[in-house]
Amino acid sequence: MADTMAPQMAQAAPGAHPGATKRDFLKLTTAAFAAVGVAGIAWPFVASMSPSRDVLALASTEVDIRPIATGQAITVMWRGKPVFVRNRTAEEVQEARAVPLSELKDPATDQSRVQRDSWLVMVGVCTHLGCVPLGQKPTDAKGDFNGWFCPCHGSHYDTSGRIRRGPAPSNLAIPDYAFTNDTTIRIG
Amino acid sequence: MAIGLHDSQVSNPVLRWIDQRLPVVTMMQKEYGTFPTPRNFNYFWNFGALALINLVIMIATGIFLAMNYQPHTAHAFDSVERIMRDVNFGWLIRYVHMNGASMFFIVVYIHIYRGMYYGSYKKPRELLWMLGVVIFLLMMATAFMGYVLPWGQMSFWGATVITNLFSAFPIVGPEIVTWLWGGFSVDNPTLNRFFALHYLLPFVIFGVVFLHVAALHITGSNNPLGIEPKGPQDTLPFHPYYTIKDSVGIVAYFALFALLVFFMPNYLGHPDNYIPANPLVTPAHIVPEWYFLPFYAILRAVPDKLGGVLLMFGSILVWFVLPWLDTSKVRSMRFRPVARIFFFLFIVSFFVLMWAGGKPAEQPYVIISQLATAYYFLWFLVLLPVLGKLEKPLPLPESIAAAVLGTKAVLGGGPIPQAVAAKPMEKA
């Protein structure tokens, strides 16, 4: 904000800040108002890039879970993402619950990740960089922990969808969902 | 000269009339005609001109593609197939645009490594260099978004993985990603904005290129010896000497370009991008375009998500401070016998990363990427600063003319054309 003309043109303020002038103050104030104004104008443009109302309106999906036999899983679309709905076998549940929390990278009990013991509902998006892990089909690679395996950079998830090995930082996310009755789940 | 008019030397009356009012002819003459240019350029100095031509080609083909392209998830893939099959010469325009992106990166990588080898980033050309790094970053963004447009499997999953990089940042990361997408996954809003930006950014690049060239014309060009011209005996007028030398390079460049377009148009691409995008199925092996592989390898070399992302961005951002990391007073590696060896190893590390980035994320590729990443950063952060202090450079020639012409220069230089013929410019 140096202005070589200013000190000669305006009187110097007496005292504390030698060289600082009334004009310096006016310039700083003007610049501050301009900055706030620019930010105010920029905001609508920035905000226009966030999800729009129609995108937000599509935010819930109903799933009929009757066709999913024990040990089977289906993948449904929710907000453009895959959601895994798995009807786990008793052994799978057992396996997930037998793991001590100290062995987990992102510690969470299996109980905290499900609403009904056998039903595991998760966003099927690897928490590393967003690939869809394998493991939904009986023929898929399930990784070293018998759950899911992300082929992109090698993340292994267990039967509770918790990260056990690889670069992913956290467990597969649990979406907001509710059992609307015994045979239907609403996601979102 | 009439009052208020530029004193034009142009003889053609029409051009003169324009030049008096807007001295573009005078400017072109000064900047590209008589512009004093070091007389000892080798062919590495062609690549700036080639990059500019390439940018023009991308913009020209891009505009014609945009006339037939549809930025909607339901139509994008089919509209590109229509361009390939039904639009007259659509296949040609698209293949030129597609391979043009690869040619652009080949040219720009050579241009950048030329600058690194001959120390073109050093004082007084630091800002010129930094503008170049800005251009490179904009090119990466443009090419990345362009690759998303055909909406094939690699488009979709490349976009997903790369936008998710931002989720690595603590707290705000996931918010940023949602904002970038305009939704909860890569989807139609994402495709729309990528198209808008893909159209815009090349023109921004054009603007930065203008600044890059303007800065160049203040400092003048560096040269293979890395010493400044001291007088007229060290330079040649840009035209015709370098217009003709650039033309030779342009012919070779077009030959390679045509070879790619007409004989192997999909060689550098990935076949999975001819499968329409499917948000539920990730291809078994995701790889970015070849020109991003070194950086992708750095990302995957680090077992930590945020660490990998930071190192990947850092590997390019470090170029910004290169002028201050290199402590040597000598520009050209020709006179730096020790640094030169480590420089070639640095180039090797870049190619090793490029190779490893295309391999699956498993051993031995991970450890190889880690070693190459370590050397990449070692070069910038340790070797360059230290070698500048320790190394004893070879003696620099007295002047460009003395180095190129030998004793003739000392005797006052001969008539220029003969002197040049006596010792043709070498290809370093």
Ligand code: HEM
């Ligand atoms: C810096 C310059 C540019 C670069 C590096 C670049 C890069 C790319 C790349 C890599 C693709 C994907 C090609 C494919 O696999 O099909 C693409 C597609 C496309 N680009 Fe560009 N581009 C540039 C400039 C432009 C400009 C100025 C336009 C003007 C609108 C444009 C319009 C398009 C269109 C419509 C597509 C989709 C059609 C297709 O995929 O072939 N591009 N671009």
Ligand code: FES
């Ligand atoms: S995206 Fe799953 S491991 Fe990287």
